[in-house]
Amino acid sequence: MVEMNLNRRQFLKLSGATAATLAIVELGFNEKKAYAKTKEFKIAKATVTPTICCYCGVGCGILVHTKNNTVVYTEGDPDNPINEGKLCSKGTTLRQLYTSEKRLTKPLYRAPGSNKWEEKDWDWMLDTIAKRTKETRDSSFVEMENGITVNKTEKIASLGGAALDNEETYLLSKLMRGLGVVYLEHQARI
Amino acid sequence: MTKYVKYVDVTKCDGCRACMVACKNWNDLPAEPTDFLGSVQSHAKTTADTWNVLQYIEHENGKGDLEYLFRHSSCFHCTDAACEKVCPENAISYTKYGSVVIDQDKCVGCGYCVQNCPFEVISLKTYKDKNGKEYRKSHKCTMCTDRLEEGLQPACVTTCHTGAMEFGSKEAMLPKADKRLSEIKGRFPNANIYNPQGVGGTHTVYVLAEKPSVYGLPENPRVPASAIAWKDYAQPIGKMMLGATTMALVGAFVTNRLFNKEGRSESQDGGGSHE
Amino acid sequence: MSKQHVKPDMQVKRFSKAFVWAHAINALSFCALYITALPMYIEFFDWLYPILGGPANARLLHRIFAVTFVSPTVIYLIFDHKGFFHWMKELVTWKKRDLEFFTEFVKELFGFKFKHVKQTFFNAGEKMNSILQILCAVMIIGSGFPMWFPAYFPRAVVQWGYFFHNVGFGLAIAVIVGHIYLSVIHKNSRPGYTGVVTGKVPAWWAKEHYTEWYEEEEKKGNFPNLDDPKHKKGA
């Protein structure tokens, strides 16, 4: 599926040092015992997946190294002609999008007037959201305005989406317009 | 064996700090929040958890023009490394690439290297073992020696997007620095190559836009004289003295047995009986 | 030589309690400091780390004993300031006979025939030992502070601190090896070891080794006259 030629440009010609070291490791008498003994090469058995940076609009390629169900390293994708393996500080830190302890991991609900979040399951959340959407749409839907068909609701807004994937923005644009939402904006302006 | 050099051309750096996070990312170093320092700079200097720091310097040059200078600062990997010299446990060693590394298994956290590094790049980190007891280890940039062994470049160099950092053999990098220096002399008349010979040259070689002191670097760093006096003289002599004394006493013991037979054995016994 | 005629159980007081305590604490601290730092000084002794509970623990112990090592001076000064100043005075008083002592001492050390040179409370060797130990202690303690609290000292002071700690310690250990040998192993001086533990030494031994002091005390009436026949062994 993903054609990759990993780390091609990153390799340094260490006058045969690489080949030698690797060979020695294979034979089991690595002269650098300290490292071999205590520490496996960090990305040795990781899975590598290419992605595109989620921050600014330059579109740099990033490789995500995953191992034991976590992200162990992120670095520039050397094959991507946009950044040729280079990254800024934000792109380099992509790993912590996964590992940050601040990530939301459960749907949270805040009742009117309440001062706290409550954990809820997805089904309940989406059912309730759908219910609210329908209530508001039904109570505010305008079919005709000054004799012309307008089919809209001016009581629901949708904001954001500049960080979504194209496919997501497409479905969002379609769903919102399908519901008659006219307050439809993303972050191009801010 | 070829020695390798991290060549840093500060005039190409735009201060993005990807090198700082690339280092933390590769080496799994935790964040280390600091107080506001009055500039964009995040940390005053390198620490045990922050192996490289980007310096931001506002400098008015001789003509009164403002220069906004940046420098990726990390371990210099000296050819004559004071840290290696003073380490009592031989935990610090030179690798075949020219990097200077600390063996964490051997390090006892004495901090001698911390105090003797002419560039002040080494720091101690305090850990807690599973019983809650604290212990310390010394840390600094490893030049990503683990990556070098796999044929990769250091993480900071790999991510640098302006080409301010390059990694390669000393023979290839030093002429580059010379060439670059001649190119920038017009804009930066005080530009210089920082590869201090007082420590035998370094494996992080800079092209600096201004005098080293502008960056807070020693103009002529050396292995401290105290370290030389201590490690090359005091300690060997001390050990010799201990040996000599011991030998003398062994000699004394033996000769006493030989020549002092008639001696004062009774009185000894008498003395002993009073204990 | 007359000593075999002296009653061996005849004891005289040589050291105050304060001195005994001070010396003991000092000696034990020194040994402890020595052992807790030994693996850092000589890699051969790295096996001591696990015994000491790891490098961090060794460092902690070293610092605890560093404090106890400093304390004897205070104890001695507070509880026996007279003795202390006497000691100090002795250290600065050097006469010709003190130099003669050394030639005889070497003979004695290696078990050859020798003659006692008349000495005061401390003989020249002990004075030498004291001076060297004080010098070393000053070096070690003085450099120990910047080593312990590097943040409060200029870097150069800390760096030279390592040097002086090393020199002081190297010197001290050499002297102390001799000191211990003489007190514990060497036949002629062994009663001194008992003395430093109990404060008392055999009168005959004191008289032989510290003749001038003994005679002074004898004059004061503090010590018995060993030439008095009632004190003679076989009399």
Next chain:
Amino acid sequence: MQHTDCALIIGANPAENHPISFRWLTKAKESGGKIISVDPRYTRTSAQADVYASLRSGTDIPFIGGMIKYALENNLIHKEYVVNYTNASFIVKEGYDFNDGLFSGYDEAKRVYDKTKWAIESTPDGKPVTDPTLTHPRSVFQLMKKHYSRYDIDTVTTVTGTPKDDYLKVCKTFCETAKVGKAGTIMYAMGTTQHTVGSQNVRIYAILQLLLGNIGLPGGGINAMRGESNVQGSTDFGLLFDNLTGYLGVPKATVPEHVTLKGFLEKETPKTGYWSNKPKFVVSLLKAWYGANATAANEFGYQFLPKGNKNYSHINLFKAMYNGELDGAFLFGTNPVVGGPNAGKEKEALGKLKWLVAIDLWETETSAFWQKEAGSNPANINTEVFLLPASASFEKEGSVSNSSRWMQYRWKAIESRGEARPDLDIIHELALKLKKMYANSPKSADKPFLAMDWNYGDGEEPNIDLVCKEINGYDLKTGKLIAGFGALLDDGTTSSGNWIYSGFYPEEGKNKSKNRDNKDLGGEHYLNWSFAWPMNRRILYNRASADPSGQPWSKEKAVIWWDAGQKKWVGKDVPDFKAVTAPTEPGGTGAFMMNKDGVALLFAPTLNDGPFPEHYEPFESPVPNAFNSQQLNPAAVIIEGDFNKKGDKKKYPIVATTYRVSEHWQSGSMTRNQEWLSELAGHMFVEMSEELANEKGIKNKDQIIVSSARGRIKAYAMVTKRFKPVIVNGKKIHEIGMPWHYGYKGFATGDTANRLTPHIGDANTMIPEFKAFLCDVRRAD
């Protein structure tokens, strides 16, 4: 970008905010290219520049206007290019006028222009009347020359506060790119657009570039640097109130012709240029959305689309919310309580909602707006808040489009953290639930929603491949994927969810956004790496890289050229042009094929605030407008009252601007929640000159209070030599700057700069004026 001879960076700081784009400038520098940095503050970009010039925030039009005058006076323009590829030779109808800041046709009460007063004279067959000698007094060229004759260097520099020497250096360096074979680029970002004259700022860059012949060739153009990874894509896909996908405008209740599809298409389709194909795109979109329910008989479902009757953009949206006109809102990864203008008010507005759905990776200041820490009293806020955990970009798959319109695929690297789910799943499942609730409803109001086609597989998770294919479009007669938008028809036999992307998925199994062959086929265009819309073109308007006869202006800057033997356009890029139209054929020199008449617009009768950019001061300015007696853009919409207080220059004499730092992104919700980035930029600060700090008794690192008419914030003072007061009309004007990333959530916290910024927008785009407003500063203690 690496091919440029000179990059003028204005309203942007790529070294700090788009570092990788700066990488390419570094490469240009190595091959002798020059960099010019124009910024109120000496930035890290300035540090790398060959020429730096300061200016007061909000004076881009005088700055560039003066350069236009300089280029015209010194004959530093690329004349052949200007005559052939722009509307310089067009004759403007009588009735156009410009007088003391106002163009003809102004309605003061409504603050709008009647744009018909700015029309181009045309021949009976609809072609423009031209004067290729450019000497006709009503030719665009002469009118332009007259307009900018007022922008002399002295006036310009007294307004911008730029030292004259620096200014001349900029003019000289950049105008050298007018030479044939040289190309200069202008790079801009939010520093340009976030002004009440934001659109005209961009326009004036374009005018300068057209005069210098710098558009359409490598190393040229005007390059907007986008702030968000997919702001390009989300704009392409119509996530703005006034556009359907692919820049097809929305039908409006206020335009009588829009009552029917026929009327809409007739009104909105230009006669010439590529947009003359618009009906094909609109009908194909309707087929994609309404499927079998879109028939010729029901105008292909045109009436199902909502028709608005006003401007629904960000500022108005929050005004409506503040006024209690909205009941519910969906917020997809957005944090207006930090990122919106006058953010304190935007936070209050959220409390007027009945329900709020926030989809995000984090608990943000916005989803937590009701908390005590936000300064709210939870008991008084009756908004029901649903916070849904979303997957990170590499925990799902899909494509994003960068600023150069490259559509690149992102693969899934790992299962989502915790219970997080991709937005695609969330949108899909919500749609399915709503479909189920509305199923079998007989109400006519529910018909538009029920008519919408929603077939992305049977599971809870949508089949993304089906979404991709729907976007590309089908030939509905054969059921096969369509090869590209050239094949789209207006008879309902083709579909395409977004015509500009049509062609990225031309055959089964060939989603070109997944292409990863980085072998370059010339010109560093990497045609087999990902996909660029339209039809994989990498340089838009690349026809302009060749002269009217079809030959490259110069060898070094060749992109495409006419091959008379093959009878088609060939070269290193996909021609942005009909590949078989010879230079001699009608339209053969129409380098700007998306525009009416195929030319680029020096004179743009389409904008709301005038055909030529004219200087107006920001909404809040410390000085009167030196160019005319209109202080503020006459067409800017002013919101008055409590929602948007205006500051007085006596009380708030200091100009302030906002910007970003390298380590944080937008409202900081992503980056402030990550440890490593938070440690690098952990504190809210305000940069100020040493002179201002001295006047106010402020020392570096002091805590200070910055206040504007809208609010006040606390921050650390960063006293720097990189900010200098500017002398405007003999008066010393201080300017300060601050990052706008901070809020009280996350690891790095600090006060929100946008509590200070005003709710006023550009006359065309309603982009708020974040980049110039008035404030005052004092020590906190």
